[in-house]
Amino acid sequence: MGKTISDIARIANVSKATVSRVINGKSQGVSKETAERIRRIIEQEGYLPNSLARSMVSARTGTLGFVVPDIGNPFFSQIVRGIVRCASRRGYTVFLCNSDNDPELEGAFIQSMLEKRVDGLALISSDKSGKKTIAALKNQDIPVVQVDRIVNPQDASVVIDNRTGMLMAADYFLNKGADKIAFLAGTRGVYTTEQRLMGLKDALENRGRSLSDIWLDYGHYSVASGMEMARRLLDAGTPVRAVLAGCDTIGIGVLRACRARGVRVPEDLEVFGFDGISMAEVVDPVLSTVVQPIDELAEESANLLIGMVEGTVTTKRHLVIEPRLLLRGTTLNG
Numbered sequence: 001m002g003k004t005i006s007d008i009a010r011i012a013n014v015s016k017a018t019v020s021r022v023i024n025g026k027s028q029g030v031s032k033e034t035a036e037r038i039r040r041i042i043e044q045e046g047y048l049p050n051s052l053a054r055s056m057v058s059a060r061t062g063t064l065g066f067v068v069p070d071i072g073n074p075f076f077s078q079i080v081r082g083i084v085r086c087a088s089r090r091g092y093t094v095f096l097c098n099s100d101n102d103p104e105l106e107g108a109f110i111q112s113m114l115e116k117r118v119d120g121l122a123l124i125s126s127d128k129s130g131k132k133t134i135a136a137l138k139n140q141d142i143p144v145v146q147v148d149r150i151v152n153p154q155d156a157s158v159v160i161d162n163r164t165g166m167l168m169a170a171d172y173f174l175n176k177g178a179d180k181i182a183f184l185a186g187t188r189g190v191y192t193t194e195q196r197l198m199g200l201k202d203a204l205e206n207r208g209r210s211l212s213d214i215w216l217d218y219g220h221y222s223v224a225s226g227m228e229m230a231r232r233l234l235d236a237g238t239p240v241r242a243v244l245a246g247c248d249t250i251g252i253g254v255l256r257a258c259r260a261r262g263v264r265v266p267e268d269l270e271v272f273g274f275d276g277i278s279m280a281e282v283v284d285p286v287l288s289t290v291v292q293p294i295d296e297l298a299e300e301s302a303n304l305l306i307g308m309v310e311g312t313v314t315t316k317r318h319l320v321i322e323p324r325l326l327l328r329g330t331t332l333n334g
Helices: 005-012 017-024 032-045 051-059 076-089 103-115 131-137 162-175 191-204 223-236 248-261 294-310
Strands: 063-068 092-098 120-123 144-147 156-160 179-184 216-219 242-245 270-275 288-291 319-320 324-325
Touching: 005 032, 005 131, 017 032, 017 248, 032 131, 063 076, 063 103, 063 191, 076 092, 076 248, 076 270, 076 294, 092 103, 103 120, 131 216, 144 223, 156 162, 162 179, 162 191, 162 270, 162 288, 162 324, 179 191, 179 223, 216 223, 223 242, 223 248, 242 248, 248 270, 294 319
Parallel strands: 063 092, 063 120, 120 144, 144 156, 156 319, 179 216, 179 242, 242 270, 270 288
Antiparallel strands: 288 324
């Protein structure tokens, strides 16, 4: 049978209250020598604090919930890795749920997280309208941080400036005189898709043009979808010289379709991705992209959520991180 707090107190010749204060990091009034002796005994005896009992006292569980739409997407998996790393460094365990882009499942996961009394919730929502997500969190007194996508403007958020990022990529092609551009977008209605479309629209309208002047196709944030959209574009015979991909995985799919059809990149067709995932560095040619600082996005999200949990952040902040262009092998000047 495992050691109890009473056993540790007896071995250390102190009260249970003193042991409890040391365990919970509230050792004011306990000498440094005594605290160190208690910690040494805890380690030697293999004592595991009762997290449930501790949460009843502190009103915290030391856990965070994180719901993502597709853990198989390298962009989301990199965010998960960063948030877990930051949370662990600050003493929190992260419960991860993958919604498979299903708003109903996402809502069920949110409810499950609430029932498990997580201290805070990070969310990359698959709910385009936000209605199910907002309903699941209604009247719940729990810190929430929206990561990458905003579905409820009332909740805190950490996002990339998607609109400016796509504006910069579109400007790059338009400034080179590209007459016909294709935008192979992600999932229609998703926050990031719509923001990036608005950036492209801004770039066109700045030149007296409109979205009707480009090839626009919607798919999903995956390599397979990028291949499918690229095939439709190539089959149509439209004289497009430049492709703006809705994300890097779509861009990688475009490269694969072009290779299969004998279309040279960038000589026959230039391609720009969006994300800056590690996978984009190992394709040939290396994908030019709009880089999102993924590690910074994850770090800011975790720190904001933990700050709200611990009370050091008292307002629902909305952080916007700036992207940058990275020219590589899929653009002629890369």
